Amino acid sequence: MSAIESAVESFNRDGYYVEKGLISPEGVDSLVSLINSSLSPALAPVEFEADVHYPGAPTSRTAPGGQTPRRLLHAYGRDSLFQQIGRHPKVMALLKELIGSDSICLSQNHHNCVMTKHPGFSSVTSWHQDIRYWRFDRRELVSTWLALGPENRQNGGLLVIPGSHTLDFEPGQFDASLFLRTDLEINEALLARAVPVELAAGDMLFFHSRTLHAAGQNESDIIKRSLVYTYRSEDNHPIPETRSAVYEDIPVA
Numbered sequence: 001m002s003a004i005e006s007a008v009e010s011f012n013r014d015g016y017y018v019e020k021g022l023i024s025p026e027g028v029d030s031l032v033s034l035i036n037s038s039l040s041p042a043l044a045p046v047e048f049e050a051d052v053h054y055p056g057a058p059t060s061r062t063a064p065g066g067q068t069p070r071r072l073l074h075a076y077g078r079d080s081l082f083q084q085i086g087r088h089p090k091v092m093a094l095l096k097e098l099i100g101s102d103s104i105c106l107s108q109n110h111h112n113c114v115m116t117k118h119p120g121f122s123s124v125t126s127w128h129q130d131i132r133y134w135r136f137d138r139r140e141l142v143s144t145w146l147a148l149g150p151e152n153r154q155n156g157g158l159l160v161i162p163g164s165h166t167l168d169f170e171p172g173q174f175d176a177s178l179f180l181r182t183d184l185e186i187n188e189a190l191l192a193r194a195v196p197v198e199l200a201a202g203d204m205l206f207f208h209s210r211t212l213h214a215a216g217q218n219e220s221d222i223i224k225r226s227l228v229y230t231y232r233s234e235d236n237h238p239i240p241e242t243r244s245a246v247y248e249d250i251p252v253a
């Protein structure tokens with residue numbers, strides 16, 4: 001079995017796949033420097049931790065820690081370095097297989113950001129599927145998550161539930177904000193299957209838009225930075241007039 005076939009098999013089974021060492025240490029350093037130059041002062045458009053009202057987030061932008069950035073938005077349009085990652089030949093080759101199409105578009109409306117998690121003022125992201133607020137003809141989208149430093153449980157790295165991208169859920173398994181309810185027996189067996197996704201700088205995680213995932217706070221003393229994009233097949237259109245269709249998607253392959 002070729003490396004790409006085994007990546008596809010693993011992704012189809014688990015709903016995620018990690019490509020180790022996709023970006024060189026020098027490439028990671030350039031991205032980290034670029035991101036740092038956009039963090040203080042935080043270069044708009046920015047989502048602050050206080051904006052999401054997740055557990056642990058500062059209560060408002062004027063509260064202590066209220067100016068802590070969570071996501072640098074519209075990453076693709078910010079710099080050619082981010083664009084190079086967004087259309088990296090190896091990523092495109094893998095996405096074509098994972099999505100099952102030769103024509104791939106990058107969404108400007110979903111992810112398309114630098115996720116940061118700062119020591120001291122980060123929040124908890126509860127269990128969810130990204131597709132919950134997204135509106136496309138089909139639910140088959142893939143996101144890429146490039147780690148620019150180590151990611152693990154201690155610094156708020158992602159946890160995933162392998163195989164959850166193939167499950168059918170009852171509406172009652174989710175709360176009003178469409179997070180998986182942790183107080184239901186039916187969800188307990190599912191949550192027991194959660195695993196951390198351990199990443200090193202330069203590793204890229206590919207994950208399905210239906211894969212259940214969550215993340216804790218950054219308990220380390222170093223900022224965690226990740227570049228995150230979402231892709232769809234060219235023929236999987238956003239539903240007009242939804243938030244998935246606000247900005248035109250970018251053909252990248």
Ligand SMILES: O=C(O)CCC(=O)C(=O)O
Nearest residue numbers: 115124125130213214215
């Ligand atoms: O890093 C985190 O807190 C998780 C982010 C996440 O799951 C998301 O943006 O969909």
